[in-house]
Amino acid sequence: MAESAYLPGLTIQNSHVLDAPRHSALVRITHWITAISFLGLFVSGIAILLAHPRLYWGETGVLGTPSLFDLPLPFVLKLQIRGPGRSLHYLSAWVFVLTGSLYVLSGLFTRHFQKNLVPSRMDLGWKPIMRAVSNHLHLKWPTEEESRSYNVLQRLTYVAVVFLLSPLIIFTGLAMSPAVTSVFPVIVNVFGGQQSARTIHFFVAAALVLFLLVHIAMVCLSGFKNRMRAMITAHGAGREPS
Amino acid sequence: MSSTLSRRKLITTGLAAAAGASGLGVAAVLAQRYGLIPPDHGGIFGVGETLTYASQRLLMSHHSLAREFNRSDISRVAPINGEPPEGETYQRLLVGRFAAWRLTVDGLVVRPSSFTLAELKRFPSRSQITHQACEEGWSFIAEWIGVPLSYVLNLVGVRPQAKYVVFWAFENGEPAKAWWGSLDMPEAWHPQTLLAYGMNGQELPTPHGAPLRLRVPRQLGYKSVKYIYRITVTDTVKNIGKGLGSSTPEAGYSWYAGI
Numbered sequence: 001m002a003e004s005a006y007l008p009g010l011t012i013q014n015s016h017v018l019d020a021p022r023h024s025a026l027v028r029i030t031h032w033i034t035a036i037s038f039l040g041l042f043v044s045g046i047a048i049l050l051a052h053p054r055l056y057w058g059e060t061g062v063l064g065t066p067s068l069f070d071l072p073l074p075f076v077l078k079l080q081i082r083g084p085g086r087s088l089h090y091l092s093a094w095v096f097v098l099t100g101s102l103y104v105l106s107g108l109f110t111r112h113f114q115k116n117l118v119p120s121r122m123d124l125g126w127k128p129i130m131r132a133v134s135n136h137l138h139l140k141w142p143t144e145e146e147s148r149s150y151n152v153l154q155r156l157t158y159v160a161v162v163f164l165l166s167p168l169i170i171f172t173g174l175a176m177s178p179a180v181t182s183v184f185p186v187i188v189n190v191f192g193g194q195q196s197a198r199t200i201h202f203f204v205a206a207a208l209v210l211f212l213l214v215h216i217a218m219v220c221l222s223g224f225k226n227r228m229r230a231m232i233t234a235h236g237a238g239r240e241p242s
Numbered sequence: 243m244s245s246t247l248s249r250r251k252l253i254t255t256g257l258a259a260a261a262g263a264s265g266l267g268v269a270a271v272l273a274q275r276y277g278l279i280p281p282d283h284g285g286i287f288g289v290g291e292t293l294t295y296a297s298q299r300l301l302m303s304h305h306s307l308a309r310e311f312n313r314s315d316i317s318r319v320a321p322i323n324g325e326p327p328e329g330e331t332y333q334r335l336l337v338g339r340f341a342a343w344r345l346t347v348d349g350l351v352v353r354p355s356s357f358t359l360a361e362l363k364r365f366p367s368r369s370q371i372t373h374q375a376c377e378e379g380w381s382f383i384a385e386w387i388g389v390p391l392s393y394v395l396n397l398v399g400v401r402p403q404a405k406y407v408v409f410w411a412f413e414n415g416e417p418a419k420a421w422w423g424s425l426d427m428p429e430a431w432h433p434q435t436l437l438a439y440g441m442n443g444q445e446l447p448t449p450h451g452a453p454l455r456l457r458v459p460r461q462l463g464y465k466s467v468k469y470i471y472r473i474t475v476t477d478t479v480k481n482i483g484k485g486l487g488s489s490t491p492e493a494g495y496s497w498y499a500g501i
Contacts, residue, residue: 052379059311059373062380064319077378083494084287086377090501091290178375179298179460179500182306194373194381 021234022148027112028231030103033095038212040092045205047085050076055202059193068199093173100166116150117159123152141222157211165208172201277405277426281479281487282497295498299428302500308434308459311371316442317382322449327412327469340453345437349408349475352399359453363439365389365397370434372459374466377495386457387440392431395475403477406430406487409456410472423467423488424479424497425458434459437470462499464490 023031053073054061061067076082107113122128132153135142142151150158174180175188175197191197219227229235273279278296282288326332335343344356368390375381391407407430413420429435436457439446446452451468458465479487487497 048379051377054379059315060317060382062317062319062321062382064321065317080494082377087287087290087494087496090294090496091287094290094293176375177298177501178308178373178462179302179306182308182460183301185309188309194375198379 022230023234024110024112025234026103026106028234030099031231033099034103037092037095037099038208040088041096042205042209044085044087044089044092047081048089049202050074051082055199056195057192057199058195061195093170097170100162104162113159113162117155117162119152119155119159123155128152136218139221147222161208161211165204165211169201169204169208172197172204176201277428280496280498281406281424281485282491287496291496291498294496294500298498298500299426302428302460305428305432306460308372311373311383313371313385315383316371316385320382320384320442320450321376321380323376323378323463324449326448326452329413332412332469336448336452343453343471345454345470346472347394347398347475348472350401350404350477351395351475352401353397355398357394359439362389362394362437362454365393368433368436369440370436370457370459372434372457374457374459374463376463377499385442386436386438387443388436388438388454388457390433391435391437391456392433394437394473395430398475400475404475405477406475406479408474408476408479408482409467409470410474411467412469412471421467421469421489422482423456423465423490424482425456425465429458429460432458432460460500462501464495465499 049071050073053071053075054063054067055069055071056065057068107117129152132151134140135151136153141147171187172191174184175191176194181188181194188194188197191200270279273292273296276299278292278299280288280291280295283292326336340359343359345359345362346354346356348354366389367387369385369387371383371385373381373383395407404427406424406426408422408424411421411423425435434457438451438455438457439453441447441450446455451466451470454470455468456466456470476482479485483489484492486492490499491497
């Protein structure tokens with residue numbers, strides 16, 4: 001659907017099949033808004049974490065009681081980064097949630113997920129997955145034709161980010177809100193307590209940062225200009241002008 | 243065909259933009275009327291604060307109760323942030339075991355009153371074991387004993403224009419640094435909002451806010467103002483301090499802390 005909706009004039013001028021848009025406008029816009037909100041969440045998350053870089057399990061946890069995990073970070077309490085950090089965190093979280101909801105709803109509506117992200121049964125076998133892993137490790141990039149569609153590793157990763165990590169980071173965040181859990185206690189009880197939710201929130205955030213690093217590394221290795229152009233103007237599939 | 247499409251697109255976009263703008267306008271008016279805009283709504287961060295406050299107020303419109311726990315869940319360590327007030331008035335009251343302390347209730351009330359600690363203790367009490375999280379990240383569970391704020395508000399008779407209840411705490415030295423906080427009416431009338439004088443079966447320990455502190459279990463710890471001596475019911479907080487609703491936004495922390 002996305003392909004047909006875009007710039008009909010241009011496709012006529014340049015009939016090369018690869019010039020069709022790689023990403024729909026909605027995907028491109030939500031991608032960059034999410035990227036900005038993620039940056040805000042990351043920076044402010046660190047500012048908040050540094051007030052008490054100790055993680056606990058259960059409902060409670062304070063200095064003087066056993067922790068689950070002592071992060072090798074200093075306690076930063078005097079520096080005035082936490083107040084603005086908290087405000088930035090919630091503002092970014094709103095942008096992240098609203099943009100993400102728009103993306104997921106439209107993706108369901110346009111069957112973006114079924115078409116582009118959910119791996120096919122055929123690809124979920126041991127062999128195709130190992131082949132994709134080997135291709136990645138040998139930095140063997142797909143031809144432009146192949147790169148029109150995501151490989152099985154990309155699909156699995158994006159599905160995990162959109163449908164597992166993002167909901168988890170949102171719900172562990174909400175689980176720390178005494179107001180939200182007064183209405184829906186299940187949100188915090190299911191994680192085993194407010195401090196458990198905080199701990200899971202931290203590890204899911206770490207997983208998302210790891211995803212981001214690999215994502216950026218892959219974009220750089222597989223042709224930064226092309227990939228960026230694809231996500232900005234939708235026409236990055238063509239050959240690089242030399 | 244392409245030009246028809248773009249004209250149609252232009253009209254739809256224009257209509258959508260107009261509808262969106264007027265929708266926002268209507269939303270702002272409704273939000274103001276139903277008390278969905280926090281005092282610290284200014285600036286770019288105010289957008290986030292307002293979205294959070296409005297959505298949580300709508301979500302909690304039916305006096306949802308904060309989780310309560312068992313006696314066995316009570317934390318052995320209950321940390322304290324900050325020292326008791328060093329001011330002369332507080333220190334003198336502390337020495338006299340708060341016999342001379344009074345809680346003044348004034349503002350938009352029918353019967354401005356003042357209560358001794360003994361009088362407050364004679365009112366129907368409520369005990370609740372709740373979780374308290376500090377914005378720093380740590381948390382503990384404790385039992386709090388006190389008189390529901392709603393009981394005192396009923397006693398003095400709140401006037402219908404009331405929008406906020408302001409809590410004044412003994413200051414730390416300089417009067418300019420007076421600590422104050424405020425709650426909106428839904429939180430003030432909430433059955434778990436307590437004027438607490440006891441903790442874990444005992445008198446409220448001095449560093450936990452003796453003789454009287456607020457307990458607001460649906461918000462972060464910093465909303466539970468300690469060392470209270472005066473309560474003012476008001477229709478606006480614009481004329482107090484910087485007009486942001488409490489001391490915390492002046493220090494960079496949001497007025498509403500249901501997070």
